[in-house]
Amino acid sequence: MQDRYVEFTLSDEVWGDIKILRPIPLPDEPWGILAPLKSTLWKDLIPVVSGEVFSHATHGHLTPLVRVIGPPPEALLRLIPKKYRVCASFRGCLAADKKVCHPCLEVPECYMAPGLSDDDAMLASLVILAWKEGRYVVIVDGDEFV
DSSP, rough: OOGGGGEEEEETTTTTTEEEEEEEBBTBBBTGGGGGGSSSGGGSSSOEEEHHHHHHHHTTHHHHHHHHOOOOOOHHHSSGGGGGSSSSTGGGGTTTTTTTTTTTOOOOTOOTTTTHHHHHHHHHHEEEEEEEEEOOOEEEEEEEOO
């Protein structure tokens, strides 16, 4: 799955380092691997930015991107509605722990988002684990410049 998204860090003097996870877009689908999440609550938590804004950021001018990417990743962990927070595997898990088996900064790698098919839950978990790392998940829609 990792070959279908990229992780990197953008830096500038004003904003410092901003960690990014970006799905590799498909020809007609900027969401790439994350496309199944567009019909879920996750759609509202993942910012879509223009190709122009993203291009400026990759060329060292982060201010336009910072203005549109929304709250910091750790805040997004708290915005997930309660009924979608507890790990889908919680009841059958030998290592289940109410303190960490939900979207938080200590969420374990095995977390599975509830209320989704197994494949979609893996995608949502990818997003949650990126947020745990302090990484923004960003969809880039539109042409970029070089």
